[in-house]
Amino acid sequence: MFINNLGVHLTDYRKESICIDNGYVCFTDTDGVRISMSPEIIAMLQNLNDSDLKNKPVWDLELTVRATNVFKAAGIDTIGQLCELTPRHLKRMPNLGDKTYKEIVESLHRIGMSLNHERP
DSSP: EETTEEEEEOSBBBGGGOOOTTTTEEEEEETTEEEEHHHHHHHHHOOHHHHHHHBBGGGGGGOOOOHHHHHHHHTOHHHHHHHTSOOHHHTSSSSHHHHHHHHHHHHHEEEEEEEOSOOO
């Protein structure tokens, strides 16, 4: 997914799943995860490029306290550092369960980012 001044362009999402719900743009990714973005988030993303997003602190993802504590303990400060992790590495972090993992992945999808799915 990428965003530009013309709106949201979806590359990894099914077009038939896009809707507007209470002012939020909602869509379902190919794994069936529903993602919604507020107009404020869309506006913010339109003004950022990939490197700007990667340099933003992980706290900007507005995750739960558990997730932010996991990042603090692991020394992960930026969204770019988070995106360098593989799903396997992230799942192995102490105090990070399935619910927190899903929250992190959904938050990254909301801003058009994802974990590193390459094999080490």
